[in-house]
Amino acid sequence: MTSATRLPELPQVPTLLELGxxxxxxxTWMGLVAPAATxxxxxxxxxxxxxxxxxxxxxxxxxxxxxxxxxxxxxQDFAARIAREREQWAAVIKLTGARAD
Numbered sequence: 001m002t003s004a005t006r007l008p009e010l011p012q013v014p015t016l017l018e019l020g021x022x023x024x025x026x027x028t029w030m031g032l033v034a035p036a037a038t039x040x041x042x043x044x045x046x047x048x049x050x051x052x053x054x055x056x057x058x059x060x061x062x063x064x065x066x067x068x069x070x071x072x073x074x075x076q077d078f079a080a081r082i083a084r085e086r087e088q089w090a091a092v093i094k095l096t097g098a099r100a101d
Contacts, residue, residue, distance in 0.1 A: 001015045007067065050072075
């Protein structure tokens, strides 16, 4: 498991961190974004609506059946997540010389 914690559905499978591999987690994630020029009040409304849906019992249950966990947060939290991911993967690209063909 490359996630930070074990999956409840697979409790016997250890994480890479538990196996001694530091530098993880690597997780698959999805989120909603808007154009950079979108007004902050619109962003706030969209964020509130998305948090309400993602935090609902029905959505949590449905996603859990697919092996996903719905997380909620602020637009600033998500922007920080994107920035961390960009930094992490930029380092990997630089180290490996990976490029898109």
